[in-house]
Amino acid sequence: MNSNTGTAQTYEAGDQRTSTHNAERFDEGQVNSHSDIDSKDQRSLANRLASASKADKEEEQKTSAPADPLAPARSHGNEPSRGAKIDAQIQEEEEEFLRRKGKI
Numbered sequence: 001m002n003s004n005t006g007t008a009q010t011y012e013a014g015d016q017r018t019s020t021h022n023a024e025r026f027d028e029g030q031v032n033s034h035s036d037i038d039s040k041d042q043r044s045l046a047n048r049l050a051s052a053s054k055a056d057k058e059e060e061q062k063t064s065a066p067a068d069p070l071a072p073a074r075s076h077g078n079e080p081s082r083g084a085k086i087d088a089q090i091q092e093e094e095e096e097f098l099r100r101k102g103k104i
Contacts, residue, residue, distance in 0.1 A: 035041060069087035073080040080088075
């Protein structure tokens with residue numbers, strides 16, 4: 001297909017091609033690279049607060065008991081789904097098994 005607008009140079013990809021050279025990326029965002037109690041850390045107060053609240057939420061989720069799978073539907077006045085009912089049944093069976101083993 002030929003175009004009558006512009007020259008052929010306009011449509012060449014020459015300088016628009018991405019390089020195939022894979023330069024090593026700068027290592028950023030390393031795990032544990034920031035400490036919440038480090039006074040020399042240059043993060044803003046808002047970032048420190050967000051990090052601390054995120055850590056608190058993660059810790060809370062680890063220590064919380066398993067939730068009732070039927071609760072969300074019931075709290076909205078709906079009948080729980082079949083999957084939620086099966087999850088509740090499995091949870092009850094597992095709790096009964098642990099009680100028999102003496103773990104709970």
